[in-house]
Amino acid sequence: MHHLELSEQEIIRRQSLNELRNLGIEPYPAALYEVNAYSTDIKEEFNDEEKRPVSIAGRIMNRRIMGKASFIELQDSKGRIQVYITRDDICPGEDKELYNTVFKKLLDIGDFIGITGFVFRTQMGEISVHAESLTVLAKSLKPLPVVKMKDGVAYDKFNDPELRYRQRYVDLVVNDEVKDIFIKRTRIFNAMREFINKFGYLEVDTPVLQSIPGGAAARPFITHHNALDIDLYLRIANELYLKRLIVGGFEGVYEFSRDFRNEGMDRTHNPEFTVMEIYVSYKDYKWMMEFTEQMLEQIATKVLGTTKTTIGDREIDFKAPYPRVTMIDAIKEHTGMDITGMDEAQLREVCRKLNIEVDETMGKGKLIDEIFGEKCEGNYIQPTFIIDYPIEMSPLCKRHRANPELTERFELMVNGKELANAYSELNDPIDQRERFEEQLRLSEKGDDEAMFIDQDFLRALEYGMPPTSGMGIGMDRLTMLLTGQTTIQEVLLFPQMRPEKKTKKDSTSKYVETGIPEAWVAVLQKAGYNEVKSLTDVNPNKLHQEICGLNKKFKMELNNPSVEDVKSWVENAKKNESLNAQ
Numbered sequence: 001m002h003h004l005e006l007s008e009q010e011i012i013r014r015q016s017l018n019e020l021r022n023l024g025i026e027p028y029p030a031a032l033y034e035v036n037a038y039s040t041d042i043k044e045e046f047n048d049e050e051k052r053p054v055s056i057a058g059r060i061m062n063r064r065i066m067g068k069a070s071f072i073e074l075q076d077s078k079g080r081i082q083v084y085i086t087r088d089d090i091c092p093g094e095d096k097e098l099y100n101t102v103f104k105k106l107l108d109i110g111d112f113i114g115i116t117g118f119v120f121r122t123q124m125g126e127i128s129v130h131a132e133s134l135t136v137l138a139k140s141l142k143p144l145p146v147v148k149m150k151d152g153v154a155y156d157k158f159n160d161p162e163l164r165y166r167q168r169y170v171d172l173v174v175n176d177e178v179k180d181i182f183i184k185r186t187r188i189f190n191a192m193r194e195f196i197n198k199f200g201y202l203e204v205d206t207p208v209l210q211s212i213p214g215g216a217a218a219r220p221f222i223t224h225h226n227a228l229d230i231d232l233y234l235r236i237a238n239e240l241y242l243k244r245l246i247v248g249g250f251e252g253v254y255e256f257s258r259d260f261r262n263e264g265m266d267r268t269h270n271p272e273f274t275v276m277e278i279y280v281s282y283k284d285y286k287w288m289m290e291f292t293e294q295m296l297e298q299i300a301t302k303v304l305g306t307t308k309t310t311i312g313d314r315e316i317d318f319k320a321p322y323p324r325v326t327m328i329d330a331i332k333e334h335t336g337m338d339i340t341g342m343d344e345a346q347l348r349e350v351c352r353k354l355n356i357e358v359d360e361t362m363g364k365g366k367l368i369d370e371i372f373g374e375k376c377e378g379n380y381i382q383p384t385f386i387i388d389y390p391i392e393m394s395p396l397c398k399r400h401r402a403n404p405e406l407t408e409r410f411e412l413m414v415n416g417k418e419l420a421n422a423y424s425e426l427n428d429p430i431d432q433r434e435r436f437e438e439q440l441r442l443s444e445k446g447d448d449e450a451m452f453i454d455q456d457f458l459r460a461l462e463y464g465m466p467p468t469s470g471m472g473i474g475m476d477r478l479t480m481l482l483t484g485q486t487t488i489q490e491v492l493l494f495p496q497m498r499p500e501k502k503t504k505k506d507s508t509s510k511y512v513e514t515g516i517p518e519a520w521v522a523v524l525q526k527a528g529y530n531e532v533k534s535l536t537d538v539n540p541n542k543l544h545q546e547i548c549g550l551n552k553k554f555k556m557e558l559n560n561p562s563v564e565d566v567k568s569w570v571e572n573a574k575k576n577e578s579l580n581a582q
Contacts, residue, residue, distance in 0.1 A: 004525070004550070009143045010142060016105075016107075023102065029136070033137060051119075054117065056083075057114040059074070059173065061080060061110075070103070071084055071128075072085060083130075086131075090131055090133055107136070111140050115133070117133070118132070181479075181491060184482060191303055196254055200251070201278065203255065209225070210232065216236045216239070216261075234260035238277055243425065243457070254277065254278035256276050265496065267486065270492055275473065281465075281467065284469050289322075297319055299482070311480075311481065312486065316481065317382060317383075330386055331368075334379055337350050337354070339390075347367040365390065365392035368393055377417065379416070380414070386412075390406060393409075395436065398423065398427070408424035414477075415481060419477050421473075436453040476492060514532055515572045520547065523547050523550050523556065523558070533576075535569060535573040536570070
């Protein structure tokens with residue numbers, strides 16, 4: 001990285017880095033640093049009668065230097081604590097350089113340090129650590145965003161979503177509430193594991209790279225395996241592999257699955273997401289509804305201490321049980337249309353009347369899905385099971401025991417979105433083959449989300465799969481609900497982003513062709529002239545002042561060009577631009 005590509009702060013910090021090394025202090029030491037206490041624990045366990053020795057480490061987040069004594073705010077993995085540092089305590093001998101030079105001049109906000117000392121309460125009543133030694137652990141070369149407060153109002157907050165998601169590492173450091181979201185996310189996963197493990201079901205791993213992207217209707221990502229010379233797909237679901245394990249004799253299996261779908265991105269969709277899928281033999285979808293609502297009630301209680309959560313101005317209660325509404329009744333209630341027994345043409349007419357956009361690739365299942373998604377889904381704010389889906393919507397689901405036109409399926413709707421999806425699983429291999437073949441016909445019509453035929457899965461079913469119920473739950477959406485977030489990006493540590501925009505710059509050779517010495521190219525670009533054509537409409541006298549000023553400010557020690565030299569650069573740039581335009 002060229003010196004001039006750095007900000008003034010970055011240059012100063014690199015100079016401090018070199019000065020630390022000149023003093024014999026390694027800014028990035030390799031040795032273990034023993035930590036035996038954390039900020040929040042120190043405060044919770046404080047005892048005025050005890051002079052507790054501690055060894056802590058973290059980032060400097062604030063400091064007040066007052067001559068021979070100073071205060072800093074240290075941030076560790078759990079929170080922040082004040083540290084009191086005096087010159088004579090950390091420099092007990094004659095040499096005071098560690099305080100006077102290293103601490104006061106060469107350390108910056110964002111640097112990692114280690115402190116040993118003892119806990120005490122200041123005259124202002126704040127529990128703090130009195131430092132007896134200071135160790136440099138890592139030098140921060142980029143300044144952290146510093147929030148400025150005035151009259152209770154925060155300025156310069158690091159709150160631009162584009163920057164926060166792209167630089168999550170900075171977001172976690174400066175926005176305390178963000179770390180809490182991801183701590184809760186982990187607790188949600190742990191609470192779900194704890195609930196399922198009580199039943200004795202087995203957590204497993206299944207392939208991410210699959211020869212056939214099965215288990216859902218979605219557009220896959222395609223990659224290529226060089227050694228086998230075959231195309232593979234990133235999994236869109238792990239359903240078919242988990243069912244193979246039920247065929248193999250496991251009573252219940254589950255997996256936290258990282259899935260990938262090559263589809264649109266919005267506030268509730270990311271191309272990479274996490275689903276927990278579970279399959280249990282000898283159960284049906286009615287049992288799975290009770291299992292799901294009990295599980296969610298317990299998770300909410302463990303993570304939040306209550307079954308209630310708040311999203312915007314909505315309070316959502318995960319207290320079981322949840323209402324059950326058939327899909328046909330939901331559509332009838334919210335559109336006035338009874339779609340019972342309708343064929344594809346009749347469903348298209350319903351969509352036309354309801355002003356729902358459809359295309360020729362859509363079969364009955366997709367048309368019904370569009371009607372429900374457009375007109376019904378958003379109305380279900382409190383947890384509600386939508387049950388008994390038309391058979392065309394569920395190619396992997398068992399026919400309803402009372403109505404062969406329907407399937408034994410439910411989706412759990414919360415806050416107007418699907419949270420979980422479950423079936424009484426189809427275990428009839430002949431019926432399953434016919435459903436797959438119907439999906440193939442949809443694919444031939446142009447539906448790029450239709451399912452592939454998985455011949456090995458069909459073979460597995462032919463060996464016999466017991467009655468089974470399966471359920472998948474979106475972990476990212478569940479985390480959104482239990483942390484009060486309205487966008488999926490807030491609950492993913494590193495959400496997918498568009499490529500970062502970079503300033504277009506001409507090559508050095510293009511400047512040199514214009515008669516500009518190579519040494520001055522970086523100076524011109526620092527001044528904002530990133531392309532040669534940007535010099536064509538500049539005042540040469542002004543440009544001369546700018547670049548000579550930068551040469552002095554950044555101590556480049558270049559021989560300043562004359563005004564006449566700069567005029568010739570501008571004239572040559574104009575000639576080149578004129579030639580390029582011809």
